[in-house]
Amino acid sequence: MKTARIIDILPQCYSLFLPPFFKNPIPIESAATCRNCAMLEKPDSHVHAPKFFSAKTKCCTHHPDIPNYLVGALMNSDDPEHETGRQRMLNRIAGKTSISPLGVFRPKKFTLLSRNSNLEYFGRSEFLRCPFHDDEGFCTVMPYWDAVCSTWFCKHDAGEEGWRFWRTLRTYLENLQKILSRYVLLKMDFKPSISGLSIDVSAPLTLQELDDLPPPEPIYRKSWGAWAGNETEFYKQAYTLIRQLSQDEFARIEGIEQKLLLRELEQAYGLLTTTPLPERLKKNPELNIEKISESSYLLSGYSPFDPLKISKRLYDCLDFFDGSLTNQQVIRLCHDQHEVGLPEEILKKLHRFRILIAVGETK
Template identity: 35%
Template sequence: MAELRDALPPLYRELLGEPFAEEIPPESKATCSACAMLERGCQGSAVAPVDGRSRFFSPDTKCCTFHPRLPNYLLGAILTSDDPALAEGRRRVAARIASRVGVSPEWLHPPRTFTLLYDSARGAFGRARGLRCPFYEADAGGCTIWAHRDAVCSTYFCKYVAGADGRRFWTAVKELLSLVEIQLARAALLELAPDLLDREPGLRPASATPVGPEDIDGAAPPEEEYLAAWGAWAGREVELYAACDAYVRSLSAHDLDGLLGLDGRLARRAVRRALDTARSPSLPPVLRLDPGATIAWLPDGSVALGSYSELEAVALPGAAYRLLARFTGDEPISTVRARLRAEEHADLSDDVLLELYRQRVLVPPPRRAAARPGGGGPAP
């Protein structure tokens, strides 16, 4: 198995330390080169959505209907790379910097109009060309800046080998990487151009101010707004980004730990705990069929069940579904299985139950609130 750090941009390989040297199972369900979310790739195993709304991705977009927020040092890594595979990415990043749209000393932000559309859209992820990433190469079906992608793009998978536990693990990794991006971008500016940190930010994120005519037209911000953010570095953006990249590459894992502080320790702990659960899951003693699970009966008499994600379902024989209905959360799994063997001459193996739990088709019952002394109802 590969190490966790092998799944991330190479810049972080020597920076992140524990637990990123741990081995992780490959996310074999999420196949980017042969997208697992394209209808043509399902080979007859597709399940019609119960609400009539397709979840398949478009071949023109795949999951790249997202605009990354790239920190200054990753921009510098892209711009200074001599890797031929990044040539198109370098060209696109340079053009974006020249446009001044969403360009700040710390980040390359999504345009404000993009964020408004993304936050307001329904059923558009993976399908709307208007949300396609500017660094996505449609003809090749791949990313032009993959080696230096951001935290979100490094940790997103449409399906997870470990089901809900896998999603929880990669979410924890994303939160840690997001903290790393923030602290490294700020530390680089503090070292190289501290006056830019002291300035009133003129280039705010999309949600901070209403959009103006230049936002709607995709034009550069007003000159005074841009100069307020960049000061003497205006026109030298590439130089600053390259210096940020060099600064980050000079840091050690110990340096990064100091920058992350207590928040970093807590985030690493969350990654470790989630990784342990994803690699070594255990069945809760009591389970019930998730009352919110999506159920679709198929023409061959089998049933598709979805719970934790609308992009993934598990198929079972119809007879097995009737067995699942016996899991009500009122008694231990062992008792339910003994009754199934005695009354139905059937059973569900540990492996099947574990997979159904990972998919959260089977879930622990809600915890009952403890009664207050004197019978006064639930504790606050």
């Protein structure tokens, strides 16, 4: 199993001040093969496999909320691989839409449309494709994206525990982005009245928001103050400020909430690395089951994007798991009645993918 340190999959500026916990290794999500996207239909795909994503969007039907300092990091990057992303970001800044001293944000129209769309939009809607996604299907701004892009995978080698870990890391990073982008404003002496501190998606769309136009000039100038017209330089300075943060300074400014989120993250990490196998298991009553041939099934437990293919013989054994017998008793039954061997590794995988769940667990 390949691993990487958590800190190494995040934007590099975080490595200077995040707590030592982030030096821990995590397994690489080997099934989420982004270069050869695992969610696109392949010639040998199962006919009834879960709905595929579009090659034009992959999972990038998301618009990142990129905090000021990461916009600056992108602008400072001299990596030729970022050239397209940098140009797109410059165009976005020049267009003055959904940008503020806090960062470059998901337009309100995008949020309203995605929130009010049937979930099938995800991974398929070209209208809701990220503006930083290129025609070859790759990200042009990686890793200067947002907490969602850093932590979203369609498949998790550790199943539910993997999903839970990344989801908890996402919450940690979202709060981190909020704190650091505001820290920048404080350091740069911005007035508290700047727009963008609260993006109220319940307020009606303005004409400009509807037509993807910049806000009226007086409103724009009010939010940017003396930096209006010099936004790119502002973002670069934001990045410089964050790069200068020390661990001590970060500990001083992060606040109670961030410290508590770290505890949650440590807990999720503990479960990811050492989930104990419950002594009694039962078949997940909410399992999504597809028969794909006479000899095999596709089962989705914890996520519709990450089904597990199992043999009919193993499938037939699942009914023995009703929560009343210990795993050892079921293993003997499977062996005696179906001649199926169930090593602990298989049981662990069935549990991690929530094909089998603990007694008392709700899914």
